[in-house]
Amino acid sequence: MDPYKKFTGIVAxxxxxxxxxxxxxxxxxxxxxxxxxxxxNLFDEWRYLDHGEPGQDHSKRRLNPAFVLNLPRYxxxxxxxARDNFGCxxxxxxxxxALVDYGFRAIxxxxxxxxxxxxxxxNGLLPIVLDTAVVDGLFxxxxxxxxxxxxxxxxxxxxxxxxxxxMRFDIDTFRRHCLLEGLDDIGLTLQHVDEIxxxxxxxxxxxxxxxxxx
Amino acid sequence: xxxxxxxxxxxxxxxxxxxxxxxxxxxxxxxLVHEVxxxxxxxxxxxxxxxxxxxxxxxxxxxxxxxTTDRAAGIVDPxxxxxxxxxxxxxxxxxxxEFGMDDPRQGIVHVIGPETGATLPGMTVVCGDSHTSTHGxxxxxxxxxxxxxxxxxxxxxxxxxxxxxxxxxxxxGEIGAGVTAxxxxxxxxxxxGTAGGTGYTIEFGGDAIRAxxxxxxMTVCNMAIEAxxxxxxxxxxxxxxxxxxxxxxxxxxNQWQQAVATWRVLHSDADARFDHVVHVNARDVQPxxxxxxxxxxxxxxxxxxxxxxxxxxxxxxTSMQRALDYMALEPGTPIAAIRLDKVFIGSCTNSxxxxxxxxxxxxxxxxxxxxxxxxxxxxxxxxxxQQAELEGLDxxxxxxxFEWREPGCSMCLAMNADRLEPGERCASTSNxxxxxxxxxxxxxxxxxxxxxxxxxxxGHFVDVRTFGEAGKETARTASR
Numbered sequence: 128m129d130p131y132k133k134f135t136g137i138v139a140x141x142x143x144x145x146x147x148x149x150x151x152x153x154x155x156x157x158x159x160x161x162x163x164x165x166x167x168n169l170f171d172e173w174r175y176l177d178h179g180e181p182g183q184d185h186s187k188r189r190l191n192p193a194f195v196l197n198l199p200r201y202x203x204x205x206x207x208x209a210r211d212n213f214g215c216x217x218x219x220x221x222x223x224x225a226l227v228d229y230g231f232r233a234i235x236x237x238x239x240x241x242x243x244x245x246x247x248x249x250n251g252l253l254p255i256v257l258d259t260a261v262v263d264g265l266f267x268x269x270x271x272x273x274x275x276x277x278x279x280x281x282x283x284x285x286x287x288x289x290x291x292x293x294m295r296f297d298i299d300t301f302r303r304h305c306l307l308e309g310l311d312d313i314g315l316t317l318q319h320v321d322e323i324x325x326x327x328x329x330x331x332x333x334x335x336x337x338x339x340x341x
Numbered sequence: 342x343x344x345x346x347x348x349x350x351x352x353x354x355x356x357x358x359x360x361x362x363x364x365x366x367x368x369x370x371x372x373l374v375h376e377v378x379x380x381x382x383x384x385x386x387x388x389x390x391x392x393x394x395x396x397x398x399x400x401x402x403x404x405x406x407x408x409t410t411d412r413a414a415g416i417v418d419p420x421x422x423x424x425x426x427x428x429x430x431x432x433x434x435x436x437x438x439e440f441g442m443d444d445p446r447q448g449i450v451h452v453i454g455p456e457t458g459a460t461l462p463g464m465t466v467v468c469g470d471s472h473t474s475t476h477g478x479x480x481x482x483x484x485x486x487x488x489x490x491x492x493x494x495x496x497x498x499x500x501x502x503x504x505x506x507x508x509x510x511x512x513x514g515e516i517g518a519g520v521t522a523x524x525x526x527x528x529x530x531x532x533x534g535t536a537g538g539t540g541y542t543i544e545f546g547g548d549a550i551r552a553x554x555x556x557x558x559m560t561v562c563n564m565a566i567e568a569x570x571x572x573x574x575x576x577x578x579x580x581x582x583x584x585x586x587x588x589x590x591x592x593x594x595n596q597w598q599q600a601v602a603t604w605r606v607l608h609s610d611a612d613a614r615f616d617h618v619v620h621v622n623a624r625d626v627q628p629x630x631x632x633x634x635x636x637x638x639x640x641x642x643x644x645x646x647x648x649x650x651x652x653x654x655x656x657x658x659t660s661m662q663r664a665l666d667y668m669a670l671e672p673g674t675p676i677a678a679i680r681l682d683k684v685f686i687g688s689c690t691n692s693x694x695x696x697x698x699x700x701x702x703x704x705x706x707x708x709x710x711x712x713x714x715x716x717x718x719x720x721x722x723x724x725x726x727q728q729a730e731l732e733g734l735d736x737x738x739x740x741x742x743f744e745w746r747e748p749g750c751s752m753c754l755a756m757n758a759d760r761l762e763p764g765e766r767c768a769s770t771s772n773x774x775x776x777x778x779x780x781x782x783x784x785x786x787x788x789x790x791x792x793x794x795x796x797x798x799x800g801h802f803v804d805v806r807t808f809g810e811a812g813k814e815t816a817r818t819a820s821r
Binding site for chain 1: 357358360362364366368370377378380381384389391394395397399400405406418420421423424427438459461463464469470471485486487488489490492493496497498499501503505535536539540566569570571590591592596599600603635656657659660663754755756773775776777778781
């Protein structure tokens with residue numbers, strides 16, 4: 128994974144709570160055995176007027192002109208502004224894959240579903256939590272200003288508005304470190320191979336049935 | 342020192358290493374694998390030149406993409422077929438046990454784990470599937486993970502995680518006749534909301550939970566994730582131990598005695614401290630029906646579609662209105678006046694033998710309403726199907742006009758050919774009523790198996806408590 132750098136990007140507002148991962152990427156695209164190529168199908172059922180299937184040329188489909196990501200002013204958005212409980216439902220990592228593939232690098236919302244939140248970090252996508260009142264303010268600012276941008280500074284845990292106003296966010300130290308350094312979880316865990324082996328030996332004595340061959 | 346919760350005990354027993362900031366390496370005893378969320382993880386292993394850490398910790402089966410009609414014809418959709426074949430070749434390459442599409446033990450991963458004894462009390466269980474919370478019904482710490490974590494577990498047998506907080510949902514007293522585990526969990530979600538359990542592990546307790554069978558407890562834990570909690574738990578008791586006894590992969594002989602002794606302590610201590618406690622009065626729980634596009638949008642069967650205008654919060658009001666528009670429902674409509682096009686009995690929530698018995702008891706001697714285009718019963722596994730056929734349940738369903746299918750996830754999420762067409766309305770025993778979940782434009786109402794069967798026969802929702810003699814009889818047995 129690439130180290131996560133400070134960036135400034137256009138903000139797209141998705142003003143509805145409880146956006147589930149079925150809405151983020153519908154089931155038919157989960158049949159893919161790859162990690163990439165989900166961008167054209169992000170929010171598929173909201174974004175297009177016709178039904179899509181994997182393998183078709185999505186650039187030829189009928190766009191829903193009312194859906195926020197289809198509005199010209201949000202073209203090239205890299206920050207998604209969202210509401211409570213974003214990413215609820217299915218554990219599909221295809222949801223962050225689709226958001227990243229589309230071009231998003233950060234999400235701002237008052238809260239997230241746990242599994243989705245966790246999956247984001249594995250894919251260089253930063254889920255930022257800000258207070259509901261602050262998020263309300265951002266929705267207003269985005270609505271008022273064409274091409275509204277925010278700067279995301281993970282190193283200093285700040286979201287910075289165009290006029291310079293800084294909004295601090297909390298984030299787990301370990302996760303922040305992994306994102307900033309672009310670290311691979313598996314590589315990190317494998318540094319503790321001996322401890323895993325010792326644990327297994329002890330457990331196999333205490334509870335041998337846990338190690339039965341299937 | 343305060344006592345420990347069940348979650349504390351399970352967590353502590355599996356910590357391999359704890360970092361200063363509280364991040365832990367948690368050992369995983371059982372990893373269940375299905376075709377949808379694993380291909381990229383196996384590919385990652387291959388690219389890094391890694392092998393599974395402990396092959397025998399893994400058990401795989403295809404469930405999302407498999408057809409529920411004649412298996413001999415194979416999978417028609419080439420994309421689905423490739424995904425199922427990819428699971429097969431990955432399992433072969435890495436030596437992982439797989440119950441393939443033609444294996445009588447194949448089924449929904451959350452049904453086959455407990456029924457084969459591959460998931461047992463006291464285990465940590467993961468799967469690239471949010472409904473892994475199901476296995477918590479056995480007193481196991483079970484949670485859904487993403488594909489990167491699937492790869493991590495394959496490679497290291499561990500998960501990097503911080504401990505969640507403890508929540509207790511206590512369902513006190515005795516549930517009424519005709520009320521089932523599904524109604525209990527829907528009522529809980531209606532009460533605490535779909536984010537109510539976010540950041541928590543929920544332990545379900547109280548008389549009404551203890552009175553449930555293990556199958557019923559699985560239904561409750563299955564939907565913990567619908568309340569936002571990654572894991573749901575229920576304390577081990579005699580029923581849990583009797584359930585595990587004699588299963589294929591359950592310990593035998595001396596090991597069985599040893600295992601039972603360790604399982605007996607898998608309950609929260611009397612003086613354990615929970616970060617949050619919710620009490621639900623079992624007497625207040627009625628048969629539930631969801632009316633909207635989130636599982637928290639739920640009312641009792643004798644209720645009405647709510648009016649968004651009565652909701653003071655603007656974000657909630659807009660979301661209610663949006664749900665009603667999608668569901669094509671008017672505020673104030675009695676739930677019993679909602680007519681159905683399709684009925685789906687199945688999914689990891691409600692496809693176990695007890696669910697099928699409850700539905701069959703209602704369907705017996707009746708006919709599916711003419712206005713219902715399709716009523717289907719999809720058993721959770723090949724073994725459930727065998728058992729149901731042994732009991733003659735298939736005949737009851739077929740005589741009543743239901744279709745009797747092969748096991749799989751089926752129309753819960755419509756990755757195979759079973760789906761709703763745009764605008765179709767379905768009574769479903771599954772777990773999610775999200776927009777498009779059962780097919781683009783499809784409208785889902787979540788209910789219990791008995792309620793789904795009654796709706797199929799009436800053509801609209803009916804209160805199973807007043808649905809003929811069969812309804813009364815089921816009510817008495819299904820609630821146990």
